[in-house]
Each structure stands twice: as C-alpha cells, then as structure tokens.
Amino acid sequence: MNLWDVSYAISKFLMDIVNFIFSGILGLIPDPVGSFFEGIGSWSVSAGVVNFITMLLEALIIIIVALLNVIILIWIERKILARIMDSRGPFYVGPIGFFQNIADGAKLFVKQIIIPRKVDKFGYQIAPLIFVGSSFLILSVIPLSPGFAVTDSNGLTIPGGILFAFAVFAIAPFSILVAGWSENNKYTLIGGMRSAAQMMSYEIPMLLTVASVFLLVGSFEFSDVVSAQQNIWFGIPLFLGLIVFIACMIAEVERIPFDLPEAEAELVEGWTTEYCGMRFGFFMFTEYMRGYAGCGIATLLFLGGWLGPDFIPDEIWFLIKAYIVFLVFIFIRGALPRIRTDQILDLGWKRLLPLAVLNLLIAVAIKAAGWI
Amino acid sequence: MLSDTYLPIALFAVLALAVPALVFWLSRYFRPIQVDECQKTTYECGEEPIGEAQIQFHFQYYMFAIIFVAFDLVSIFIILWTLVFSDIGEIAKAMVVTFLAILMLGVTYALKKEETLWI
Numbered sequence: 001m002n003l004w005d006v007s008y009a010i011s012k013f014l015m016d017i018v019n020f021i022f023s024g025i026l027g028l029i030p031d032p033v034g035s036f037f038e039g040i041g042s043w044s045v046s047a048g049v050v051n052f053i054t055m056l057l058e059a060l061i062i063i064i065v066a067l068l069n070v071i072i073l074i075w076i077e078r079k080i081l082a083r084i085m086d087s088r089g090p091f092y093v094g095p096i097g098f099f100q101n102i103a104d105g106a107k108l109f110v111k112q113i114i115i116p117r118k119v120d121k122f123g124y125q126i127a128p129l130i131f132v133g134s135s136f137l138i139l140s141v142i143p144l145s146p147g148f149a150v151t152d153s154n155g156l157t158i159p160g161g162i163l164f165a166f167a168v169f170a171i172a173p174f175s176i177l178v179a180g181w182s183e184n185n186k187y188t189l190i191g192g193m194r195s196a197a198q199m200m201s202y203e204i205p206m207l208l209t210v211a212s213v214f215l216l217v218g219s220f221e222f223s224d225v226v227s228a229q230q231n232i233w234f235g236i237p238l239f240l241g242l243i244v245f246i247a248c249m250i251a252e253v254e255r256i257p258f259d260l261p262e263a264e265a266e267l268v269e270g271w272t273t274e275y276c277g278m279r280f281g282f283f284m285f286t287e288y289m290r291g292y293a294g295c296g297i298a299t300l301l302f303l304g305g306w307l308g309p310d311f312i313p314d315e316i317w318f319l320i321k322a323y324i325v326f327l328v329f330i331f332i333r334g335a336l337p338r339i340r341t342d343q344i345l346d347l348g349w350k351r352l353l354p355l356a357v358l359n360l361l362i363a364v365a366i367k368a369a370g371w372i
Numbered sequence: 373m374l375s376d377t378y379l380p381i382a383l384f385a386v387l388a389l390a391v392p393a394l395v396f397w398l399s400r401y402f403r404p405i406q407v408d409e410c411q412k413t414t415y416e417c418g419e420e421p422i423g424e425a426q427i428q429f430h431f432q433y434y435m436f437a438i439i440f441v442a443f444d445l446v447s448i449f450i451i452l453w454t455l456v457f458s459d460i461g462e463i464a465k466a467m468v469v470t471f472l473a474i475l476m477l478g479v480t481y482a483l484k485k486e487e488t489l490w491i
Contacts, residue, residue, distance in 0.1 A: 116413065129392055129393060136384075136392075137381075140385075181426065184426055207447040208447060211451045274415060345433055357476060367457060
C-alpha cells in the first residue's frame with residue numbers, strides 16, 4: 001500500500017468537489033462575484049494545494065493508525081498484566097472488555113478540571129502540549145512499510161529519519177521537568193528531577209547502540225536500515241545491542257521498572273499529580289503511544305522491520321514484530337519491581353554504557369571483517 | 373530543497389500540536405464547573421502544604437550530569453564517525469577507538485571518585 005498515492009487520490013477527489021462547487025455552481029452568479037468564485041475553484045485544483053492537502057491527509061492517516069494500535073496495545077497490556085496478577089482484567093464494556101479504554105477516555109473527557117491556586121499557569125498549560133505533541137511527532141518518521149510512511153511529493157521519505165526520531169524522543173523529559181516545577185507541589189518537583197536523572201542515565205547507551213546500527217548500514221534512514229537486514233537481522237550479531245536498546249527504551253518510555261518520575265507508590269502520581277481530566281488522560285495515553293513508537297523503532301533497527309515471507313503484507317509483519325516487543329515490555333512490567341534513582345544512574349553508567357561500547361566494538365569488528 | 377523535503381514533517385508537527393490543543397479546548401464544553409476554594413489547594417495527601425515547592429532542589433547526581441554533558445557531545449562524534457566508517461582510512465578508525473578508550477578510562481575514574489562524593 002502506498003500512502004502517498006492513496007492520500008493523493010482522496011485529496012484530488014476532495015479538491016474536484018470543491019472545484020465543482022465553486023466553478024460549477026457558484027460560478028453561475030453574474031460576473032464580478034462569479035469569476036471570483038471560479039478563480040477560487042481553479043486555485044483549489046492547482047498542484048500546490050493538492051499536494052498540501054495530501055500531506056495533511058498522510059499525517060492524519062498515520063495518526064489514526066497509531067491511535068488504533070495504541071488502543072489495542074492498552075487493552076492487551078491490561079489483559080495480560082491482569083493474568084500475570086491472577087485476575088481477569090477489564091470485561092464489562094464490549095466483547096472481552098475491548099472498549100474499556102474508550103469508556104475510560106470518555107469519562108476523563110467530561111471530568112472537571114481543577115487548576116490549583118499556586119501553579120505557574122504558563123508552564124502548567126504548555127507542558128502537556130509539548131509532551132503530547134512531541135510524542136505524536138515521533139510517529140511521523142516511523143514507516144510501517146516502504147510505502148506507508150510520510151513522504152514528500154517526489155515519494156522520498158525524510159532524510160535522517162532515525163536521528164529525527166531520537167531528537168524528538170528526547171524532548172519529553174524537558175516538558176516533564178517544566179510540568180514538575182510549575183505545578184508547585186513537592187511530589188511533582190521530585191518527579192521532574194527524577195526524570196532528568198533518568199534521562200542522563202539512558203540517553204548515552206541508547207545512542208551508542210544506535211550508532212552500532214549506523215556503522216553497519218552507513219545511513220540515517222529507516223528504509224536503508226531495513227533493506228540492509230535482508231540477509232540477517234541486526235538483532236542476531238548485535239544481540240547485546242538489542243538487549244541494551246530494549247532496556248534503554250523501557251527507561252525512555254518510562255515503564256516499570258524505570259517509571260521513577262511517576263512512582264505511584266512513593267510520589268502519589270509523580271509529575272502528573274496536579275493534572276486532572278483530559279490532560280491526565282492524554283498523559284496516560286501518550287505513555288503507550290511512546291511505547292508503541294519505541295517498539296516500532298526497536299523492530300526497525302534490530303528485528304528486520306517489515307521484512308518477512310510474502311504471504312502476509314509488509315505492514316502486518318511490522319505490527320506483529322512490534323507487538324511481540326511490546327509483549328516483552330509487558331512481561332518485564334509484570335515481573336520486576338521499580339528501582340531507585342541512584343540505582344538507575346549506576347545501571348546506566350556502570351552496566352549499560354560498557355555493554356554499549358562493547359557492542360559498538362563488536363559492530364566495528366563485524367564491519368572490518370566484512371561479514372555484513 | 374530543504375523546505376520542500378521537510379514540509380511534510382512541519383505539517384505533521386502542526387497537526388501533532390493541534391490534536392491535544394483541540395481536545396483540551398473541546399472538553400471545556402462538556403465538563404462541569406464547580407468553583408470551590410478548597411479544591412484549589414495544592415495536593416499533599418490531605419495535609420496543609422508547608423512552604424513552597426519551588427525551592428533550590430538538592431539534586432544528588434552532579435557528577436553524572438557533568439559526564440553526561442561531555443558524553444552527549446562524544447556520542448555525536450561517534451554517530452558521525454559511524455556514518456562515514458567505510459570511507460575513511462585505518463588511522464582515522466583507530467583514532468576514534470582510542471579516543472573512546474580514553475573516555476571510558478575517564479568515566480571509570482570519575483565514577484570511582486564519585487562514590488565518595490555521593491551525599
């Protein structure tokens with residue numbers, strides 16, 4: 001499936017309707033007004049406008065696909081986590097509780113919003129927008145298949161997509177720090193500071209692991225990385241890198257055992273304590289969206305992306321692999337306790353960093369020997 | 373052209389910011405509004421909050437922050453080096469590996485020293 005072609009067809013169709021309304025119907029009005037409407041009609045079918053609408057449609061389709069996936073992932077997580085804890089999970093709303101998330105979202109949507117007196121209004125309002133917006137933006141560079149990606153009018157994906165994804169990933173701790181500070185609450189302040197500490201510990205090992213993939217491929221683009229894995233998935237020679245990357249990615253998306261910024265047993269609800277209603281709902285939702293993006297990136301870099309036997313479409317292969325990585329996340333969440341701030345710093349700098357450097361040296365050796 | 377290549381991303385960014393903004397704004401027309409002064413106090417498990425929270429916070433990972441700043445730059449060097457790895461000579465490859473080894477020695481030293489500094 002080629003996203004650009006589909007969006008282009010839809011946008012062409014829509015603009016033809018607009019042209020018909022303006023030139024065909026409103027153009028019948030006598031002249032000064034009629035020719036003005038005709039001008040609008042012919043402008044709306046010009047190449048620039050159609051391309052612009054096509055790009056918007058592409059973004060919209062990718063966001064909607066991601067939202068559907070995230071709703072399914074939340075449901076899977078609630079079901080499996082419940083089974084790990086020997087309970088049944090949601091089962092009231094819809095078939096086997098499938099629409100429970102939508103019901104929760106609707107409940108949060110109509111909740112009253114209470115803004116405490118002491119908060120710093122500007123930071124309080126802007127931090128959710130940065131957090132949610134940057135998390136949506138990660139999806140823009142993650143391709144589900146060679147065709148199913150955000151492309152420009154020449155059908156080219158964005159150059160340097162992997163770097164862009166990690167750059168956007170790294171914005172979130174900043175917004176968490178802003179939120180924690182401006183809420184003027186002791187719990188949120190500690191949560192924000194913990195988020196900064198956590199970011200310091202995982203960012204370097206993760207970038208070094210990604211560098212080992214760059215070394216084998218010599219490109220910053222997801223499509224090149226995936227097509228370089230035709231013979232062997234990078235997760236096999238760089239097994240160490242895969243493990244370090246998964247650990248860092250769990251820290252990046254703030255899931256147990258690395259969810260220090262919102263440790264609900266110690267810090268009420270961490271940095272989200274003073275948020276309520278739809279803002280809180282979006283934080284919860286965005287966490288899973290980041291999880292989905294993280295699983296997608298792990299799949300593309302180490303598990304061969306959309307490569308697989310032909311009888312299943314490319315996009316489905318990608319989603320199957322991403323869901324399996326997410327299952328690993330869920331089992332880790334069910335199995336491990338939360339760790340302390342100093343432990344995560346020690347883990348990042350004394351365990352993961354040497355492993356990441358070792359992984360980089362393995363990649364250098366493989367490249368120098370010419371095996372890949 | 374650069375602006376042509378990144379125009380889809382720019383549009384995506386606008387849309388990504390518009391979705392949460394629109395949802396927050398729309399929920400204004402569905403949620404109840406009950407004004408009560410007690411609601412607006414800072415949440416601290418039912419206690420009266422003592423003092424402000426916007427204080428000089430003693431964050432204990434000063435040494436990690438320093439080496440993080442150094443290593444963040446190093447990771448940029450390394451990423452650029454990996455991109456051109458197959459085009460550069462043996463000496464250039466060996467030099468970056470040596471550079472990395474020296475840095476690892478530095479990190480080991482800093483963390484050893486830091487163990488006594490941790491408060």
